[in-house]
Amino acid sequence: MPVSDSVDREAGTETDSGADGDDRPEGLPINELFYSLQGEGTLAGVPSVFVRTSGCNLRCWFCDSYHTSWEPTHAWLGLEEILAEIESHEADHVVLTGGEPLLHEESVALLEALDDRSYHTTVETNGTIYRDAPIDLASISPKLESSTPTPERDPKGDGEWEQRHEDDRIDLEALAALVEDYEFQLKFVVTDAEDMPEILALLDDLRDAADVPIPNDDVLLMPEGATRDRLAETRTRVAELAMDYGFRYTPRLHVDLWNDAPET
Ligand SMILES: C[S@@+](CC[C@H](N)C(=O)[O-])C[C@H]1O[C@@H](n2cnc3c(N)ncnc32)[C@H](O)[C@@H]1O
Ligand SMILES: Nc1nc2[nH]cc(C(=O)O)c2c(=O)[nH]1
């Protein structure tokens, strides 16, 4: 369903269920909905339906989903439409991603409906927002300082988002609640060795804050790169860092297979 270019509504940061009498229908701002292979993390290679919501509370300079964050575009889809589209595909795994899917209260209703239908649900989240929902795998990607849109790295403006991104990118309380309540993977986007001290410090803090173990086996290093050319520069370095530190490495299979094509 190619909806990536449609702009039906202004992107907000919060949806409304309509339950309070608002005329907005139950549903979500959906940037794209497609069938592919899970490209990242412990479930890489699993056929999955991807539901990509629009709108994000952060602005990573490298965001590979520009039309959900820097310039959010979407169609507004009702829950029943989303479910029908999901059920038209041959998959029992659904990946809810964005943008930041946990911005939207209605994501909980979608996850509940998917749980009722016995789907395995993965939620791709930046880890700044906690919601109570039937999530089978919380795929948490906390954002490092190297993601911050400084004026030199801003893809759109002149660093207007730098401070807000920097202030909001780590929320230890939300991270602790996510790892305590859900099966999880922590998936860090890494460019080079300079990212490692921050990852180690964050893991120390999170291990102190959370009352569940966080084994290195649940910590994944993912090379930064939205294109094959960029991944060719980062992936070997990141694989070697994973070996040096005893963390896992995750490829970006979809980029290897389809480069930066939409709906992959
Ligand atoms: C577009 S984000 C949406 C979910 C959520 N906002 C987040 O950041 O986790 C999906 C995944 O892509 C990763 N990602 C985005 N841009 C990337 C890039 N240029 N290279 C590597 N990973 C990237 C994110 O870290 C996250 O794991
Ligand atoms: N194939 C594929 N796998 C993915 N895993 C996480 C993705 C995401 O954008 O959240 C993603 C994606 O965009 N495509």
Ligand code: SF4
């Ligand atoms: S948090 Fe995720 S969706 Fe938001 S800008 Fe960063 S990578 Fe993109």
Ligand SMILES: [Mg+2]
């Ligand atoms: Mg992606």
